[in-house]
Amino acid sequence: MTQPSATADATDGATATPTANDRLAAIDIGSNSVRIVVARAVDGGYQVLDEERENTRLAASLAATGHLCPDTMAATIAALRSFVTMAQGYNVANIRAIATSAVRDAANGREFCQRIQEELGLKVDIIPPREEGRLSFLSVARAFxxxxxxxxxxxxxxxxxxxxxxxxxxxxxxxxxxxxxxxxxxxxxxxxxxxxxxxxxxxxxxxxxxxxxxxxxxxxxxxxxxxxxxxxxxxxxxxxxxxxxxxxxxxxxxxxxxxxxxxxxxxxxxxxxxxxxxxxxxxxxxxxxxxxxxxxxxxxxxxxxxxxxxHTGGVRDGLLLTMVESSKTSGRALTATERQEAVERFAERCGTDLPHARQVAWMASKLLEELATQLEPSLGLRVSDKPLIEAAAVLSNVGYLVNYDGHHKHSYHLIINSDLPGFERDDLRVVANVARYHRGSRPKQKHKPFAALGVEDQERVAKLAAILRLALALDRTHQQQVNDVAVKVTKSTVEIAIRATGDAEVDLWAARRKVDLFERVFGRSVEFVVTP
Structure with a gap:
């Protein structure tokens, strides 16, 4: 029995002759070893061209000193130098290096990364534990x-x-x-x-x-x-x-x-x-x-x-898959349509009722737009937040995938770990929190994810969640009977007029029971009327 080196779960492509612009290299600087995989993008995945590893024990002195020691840093840089040469030999167009626990925890970790960039011209990203776990899962999900x-x-x-x-x-x-x-x-x-x-x-x-x-x-x-x-x-x-x-x-x-x-x-x-x-x-x-x-x-x-x-793959494989996916957009920003399609694909994977989700997203967006144009600016409601409330609306019930009880909390975790394309990390935190508060308790400082937000984002979450609760209730039956909503704001009230194709009494009953958070954050009572 011959023990092979650790490899990605991909086809061996050493005999392939790829074009230069589809060649990728992923480097993982770990506590025990440093590794490289050279591959080419193919059919939404990748084909391994070459790989190498060196056991450098970068973290050998970390527990005792809190620092990376000179000898292990030198050994790691020597390994990286040969890896860069390997990548150049394959004419790699896209190379990415990441560092994990040892560099992340060391007092001189960032200084070490700076030294690598100065000596080798190689930029090293120190990734957080959450990203490390996500990359490993991507690799597993590809193989099983x-x-x-x-x-x-x-x-x-x-x-x-x-x-x-x-x-x-x-x-x-x-x-x-x-x-x-x-x-x-x-x-x-x-x-x-x-x-x-x-x-x-x-x-x-x-x-x-x-x-x-x-x-x-x-x-x-x-x-x-x-x-x-x-x-x-x-x-x-x-x-x-x-x-x-x-x-x-x-x-x-x-x-x-x-x-x-x-x-x-x-x-x-x-x-x-x-x-x-x-x-x-x-x-x-x-x-x-x-x-x-x-x-x-x-x-x-x-x-x-x-x-x-x-699983014989891991972080490097997940990194390569991420690089392949990123190359599809060639670094350009996603359009609004592409971003919404990504949200809906994720929701569909979680078993979401998409017709209901789209109905709620449309109503939430319409309510936000009309409220933002009529309420006093000091309340800070912004039309530009429409993509966030639309995403939260579509994703609010994805937590059912995990468990019915407390599904709103599961929705938060699924969204925050989703790495949805087209959303900055801060915006994704807002989306996840808005979805989390679509039901149940109002936002509170004792809730750690909410407390971790800045004051302005906490206020955004409370207002957007209040609107989302009404939109969800207005399709309580999942029948999409409401075909228009209009808002009229006075000093003391918000009148929401709805037009429906059928009997929307159950939806109205549900909406009237969900006004408490809205009235609290906007300081106005809510009235519903039905228009012909």
Whole structure:
């Protein structure tokens, strides 16, 4: 059995002869290793042309000093220099480098990135944990069918572990934990022969971190997918135990908790020298493998899942997919139509009733426009916010994908993790919060996502959510009976006149019950009238 290098889940294209403008390169600067994948864009995906990795242990001194040390920085720059040369050899048109936990956490991380740019001309983006998890999920969703079930994706690096919860192929939550294999190995003394006391202490430590930083979903995931070197090492070691042949593959390999725990127990008793000889395990990973496998085991226990399925791709693959998607627009801004189409595609993936959603979006937009032109400017209502309220209207019920109870909160999480094209991050936060407050409690400072907004955006959210509640109620029956809405504002009232094609009494009844937030934020009572 030959253990291959970690590869993307894409066709080997080393013999391809791509044109220069479709060649891409993704570089991932991690805590344990630095990697590059060179590929070409093809049919909405990519084809791997070449790849390489170097174990530079960039985070080796981070826990003790809080800084990246000169030796590991030099080794990483040397690896990057050869990667840049490789990319130039393929005449790559688009190269992107990202750094994760080690650089993110180091006091001299940004200084290190500046040095890379000065010496190599390579810009390095330090990505947040949420983006790291999202990229891993993109890679998993490309390789496995996750469209019809709730799943968790765990990406174990050297310094951190990102856990993604998704339902129906849509990300709901991303958790970042300081449970990287290197970090846990050093913190819990798991680098050499491990005592029972050390194992127990590590279990308590990992369980405590998961309990504090990874909320359990309403229902246990149907499967946990694992990305990163620890998972591929697990698969190869299990295949080695089975005596698998040359055609064996780690991709999609499944391991249950019982077999995982047997492996952990065996490895924990070994010296580093003994571990380095284990079939399927890269000797350079021998000192951190017990810690990494323990993180896998405790994640499975935490989420109530008995089995993990190994994914041989990860962050780099998700990055390449993002680069391919971005290349379709050639860097231009999306048109309003393209942006709305993206919103509707996302809503449709979540099972949204699109005719109802479009009706609500139209009414919310019309109400906003008429209110903004009639209310005093000091109230700060802006016609330019129409795209935001329209998006919030279409996406307000996407949370049903996760669970009916508290679906408005699930809608917030799905939207904020969606990376919808055409929306700046601040605007997406507004959209997500407006959708979150389409029902239930009014916006409050004790709600962390709302409190994190600036004062102006908090006021926007409250006003837009108040309007959205009325628009949603005016199609309570999902029959799209209202075909026009008109607003008349006085000093003390807002009169909303509706025209309907049929009996809209149920819709009006619902709307009259949803005026409380509107009356609170606009300081006027609401009256509904029906016009012929």
């Amino acid at each position: 069918d996750v469209s019809d079930k709730a799943v968790a994706v765990a990406d174990i690096g050297g310094g951190s572990t990102e856990i993604v919860l998704a339902a129906g192929g849509v990300v709901e939550e991303v958790y970042a934990t300081r449970l990287g294999a290197v970090r846990v190995a050093e913190a819990c003394g798991l680098t050499g022969v491990c005592t029972a006391k050390q194992i127990d202490g590590a279990e308590r430590h990992i369980d405590d971190v998961l309990r504090r930083h990874a909320r359990k979903p309403p229902l246990a995931p149907a499967m946990v997918y694992g990305a990163g070197g620890t998972f591929t090492a697990l698969a190869w070691m299990m295949l080695g135990r089975e005596g698998a042949g040359e055609d064996a593959t780690a991709r999609g390999y499944r391991v249950n908790r019982a077999d995982l725990n047997h492996l952990i127990a065996d490895l924990a008793r070994m010296t580093l020298e003994e571990r380095s000889k284990v079939s399927g395990l890269n000797p350079k990973r021998a000192d951190i493998i017990v810690a990494g496998l323990m993180v896998i085991d405790r994640i499975l226990k935490h989420f109530g899942v008995n089995e993990v399925q190994v």
